[in-house]
Amino acid sequence: MRSVELLYDDTRLSPHEAYARVRDFGRYPDLVDRVRSVTVHPAPPGSSVLSDWEVDFRNGVLAWSEEDVFDDRARSIVFRQTEGDFESFDGRWDVTAGPHGTAQVGFAATFDFGLPSLAGIIDPVAERVLRETIEHILRTLLGDEEPAENVRGRAA
Numbered sequence: 001m002r003s004v005e006l007l008y009d010d011t012r013l014s015p016h017e018a019y020a021r022v023r024d025f026g027r028y029p030d031l032v033d034r035v036r037s038v039t040v041h042p043a044p045p046g047s048s049v050l051s052d053w054e055v056d057f058r059n060g061v062l063a064w065s066e067e068d069v070f071d072d073r074a075r076s077i078v079f080r081q082t083e084g085d086f087e088s089f090d091g092r093w094d095v096t097a098g099p100h101g102t103a104q105v106g107f108a109a110t111f112d113f114g115l116p117s118l119a120g121i122i123d124p125v126a127e128r129v130l131r132e133t134i135e136h137i138l139r140t141l142l143g144d145e146e147p148a149e150n151v152r153g154r155a156a
Contacts, residue, residue: 001088001112002127008105008138009098018103019075019095021141025051025068031140034133036061050082057129064089087114105142107134 010018028035036054043049049068054061064084070077080090091109098104111126
């Protein structure tokens with residue numbers, strides 16, 4: 001199982017503003033070419049939201065559906081794949097207050113394709129693609145014109 005963790009420091013937005021942008025998954029395809037589509041299915045307030053994703057991966061497309069649990073008070077989103085191309089894929093977004101009330105956006109995810117014989121080939125590529133895609137989403141979504149210096153990450 002592989003994992004990706006990123007922490008993004010935004011000096012212009014409040015945590016509330018940053019969280020509002022992060023939770024708007026439907027905008028992601030407009031921001032990043034690799035994200036082909038995201039369909040968010042409406043749900044009653046306080047219920048989990050279901051979303052369907054298609055993302056370019058190597059010479060194909062990864063597709064999955066996930067359950068998203070939004071905690072607006074804590075400014076966090078927990079997600080887990082319910083079906084799709086991964087054996088398992090889950091993680092979270094957390095938006096917290098940084099220095100001087102600015103936003104820090106954290107992303108953490110673990111995934112497994114369930115193909116042990118190909119894990120050494122596919123997993124590192126998937127980790128890189130996931131990291132690059134999330135970095136690009138964060139920079140674009142939060143309006144950062146600077147290179148990735150605001151994004152810190154760790155792979156495990």
